[in-house]
Amino acid sequence: MPKAPVQKKCRVHKEVSKVSTKAGVKGAKPASGATAQGLVFNTDLGQHILKNPLIINSMVEKAALKSTDVVLEVGPGTGNMTTKLLEKAKRVIACEVDARMVAELHKRFLNTPYHSKLDIRIGDVLKADLPTFDICVANLPYQISSPFVFKLLLHRPIFKCAILMFQQEFAQRLVARPGDKLYCRLTVNTQLLAKVDHIMKVGKNNFRPPPKVESSVVRIEPKNPVPKINFSEWDGLLRIAFVRKNKTLASAFKQAAQQDVNTCPLISSNADEWSLSPELPLLTNRTKKEGCARLSPLSLIFIPLLSSTSLFFILTLSPLPLTLVLSLNPYS
Numbered sequence: 001m002p003k004a005p006v007q008k009k010c011r012v013h014k015e016v017s018k019v020s021t022k023a024g025v026k027g028a029k030p031a032s033g034a035t036a037q038g039l040v041f042n043t044d045l046g047q048h049i050l051k052n053p054l055i056i057n058s059m060v061e062k063a064a065l066k067s068t069d070v071v072l073e074v075g076p077g078t079g080n081m082t083t084k085l086l087e088k089a090k091r092v093i094a095c096e097v098d099a100r101m102v103a104e105l106h107k108r109f110l111n112t113p114y115h116s117k118l119d120i121r122i123g124d125v126l127k128a129d130l131p132t133f134d135i136c137v138a139n140l141p142y143q144i145s146s147p148f149v150f151k152l153l154l155h156r157p158i159f160k161c162a163i164l165m166f167q168q169e170f171a172q173r174l175v176a177r178p179g180d181k182l183y184c185r186l187t188v189n190t191q192l193l194a195k196v197d198h199i200m201k202v203g204k205n206n207f208r209p210p211p212k213v214e215s216s217v218v219r220i221e222p223k224n225p226v227p228k229i230n231f232s233e234w235d236g237l238l239r240i241a242f243v244r245k246n247k248t249l250a251s252a253f254k255q256a257a258q259q260d261v262n263t264c265p266l267i268s269s270n271a272d273e274w275s276l277s278p279e280l281p282l283l284t285n286r287t288k289k290e291g292c293a294r295l296s297p298l299s300l301i302f303i304p305l306l307s308s309t310s311l312f313f314i315l316t317l318s319p320l321p322l323t324l325v326l327s328l329n330p331y332s
Contacts, residue, residue, distance in 0.1 A: 039078075041209060045098060046141025049077045050165070052206040059217055060084045062199055063137050063163045072133040072159075074125050074148065075141050077101055079108045085137060086114040093133060094118065095125040130155050136162035142211070145170050146186060153193045153222060154231070162220040163199070171198060171216035185242040189235060195221045 041047040050056060059081070065071065065088040076082045076094040078101065085092045086109075096102050102122050109115045121128070126147055136159060140148060145166050152162060166174070169182070174190050175198045176183040190196055202215040240256045241249060 039100060039104065041077075042098065043209060043211075046075065046143055047077060047098070047101075048139075048207040048209060048211045050080060050139045050202075050206060051208045052202075053080075055200075055202055055206055055217075056081050056084055058200065059137060059163050059165070060088065062217070062219060063135050063161065065089050065135060069134040069160075070132070072131065072136040072138070074136070074138040076105060076120075077139070079105050081137065081139065082109075082118070083114070086117050089117070089135075091117050091119060093131050094120050095128075096120065096122055097124055126151060132157065134160050136164070138162075139165040142167045142170070142213075149174075149190060149220070152220070153190070158222050158224050158226070160221070163217065164220065165202065165215055165217050167211075168201065168214040168216045171218045174218055174220075185235075185238045188238055189231075190220075192227060192229075192234070193231075194223055197221075 041049060063071075065085070067088070067090060069089050071085050071089040071092045073082060073085060073092055073094045076096055079094075082092060082094055082105065094105065096105070099122060102120055105118070105120055109118055121131075126144060130151065136152060149164075152159075173182045173184055173186050174196045176187045197219045199217040199219055202217060204210040204212070204214055207215075241252055243252060243256075247255075
């Protein structure tokens with residue numbers, strides 16, 4: 001008998017519908033850098049939300065919070081770190097520039113016991129006056145790192161410490177030592193006013209959306225009492241000294257005096273008088289071949305005893321490497 005024809009079984013493919021990733025579309029799938037609620041993070045504002053709970057817990061532990069501490073948090077985002085801070089602190093002051101994130105924070109902590117402990121302030125933290133606080137813990141937008149650090153260090157009353165997330169290269173500049181390639185004006189100014197310690201490195205995959213650079217967590221503890229110097233004058237001196245790091249200090253200040261006499265009015269008028277002063281050979285050793293003054297080992301003993309004006313003139317006559325001279329800073 002002839003065999004009955006066998007029906008071939010075929011896999012039936014169902015029509016796959018395209019899923020939109022745009023926020024606000026019904027049935028949309030959240031894109032990279034967006035939450036399940038369709039909230040898209042604005043990377044132009046530095047919104048890279050820290051999503052790793054282990055790193056968040058580690059930062060909060062390093063802050064050593066007490067139940068009586070008031071904590072300042074800049075850029076709270078959706079409140080991942082804010083939750084941990086509210087569990088241990090007396091009050092958390094969260095500064096946020098994005099109104100959408102402020103709404104998310106209100107929604108997250110509404111009808112919770114932490115709502116009364118949270119003080120949300122909307123606006124640019126660089127333009128507003130900082131409130132009184134004990135400890136600062138923040139995953140900072142990287143574009144405001146430098147101005148915020150100095151705004152923090154010049155804030156009064158002095159706070160206990162700050163645990164801050166920075167771009168890794170910026171963090172390395174903060175903790176650099178004399179002789180390092182990254183040793184710069186930022187390093188000198190920061191370490192003049194505070195003790196800076198590197199805590200840990202943080203990979204880019206711990207954020208949503210991931211940034212293009214690696215990150216690091218730094219602990220900043222202000223020096224108390226504050227060094228008694230005029231910070232604007234000190235910073236102006238460093239600006240001239242760090243224009244060309246490879247130049248000698250003498251050539252750097254001479255060039256600055258030639259470009260603008262008002263920048264260093266005392267150099268052009270008093271340089272000759274100081275070079276002929278009978279007191280100067282006690283601190284320097286002049287060589288005829290070079291035609292300039294070098295700091296002798298004896299001068300290193302007297303530098304901490306000198307006034308800022310005397311130290312200024314010695315620096316202008318010294319061809320020593322900049323990092324060596326600044327490492328002798330008596331205020332560190």
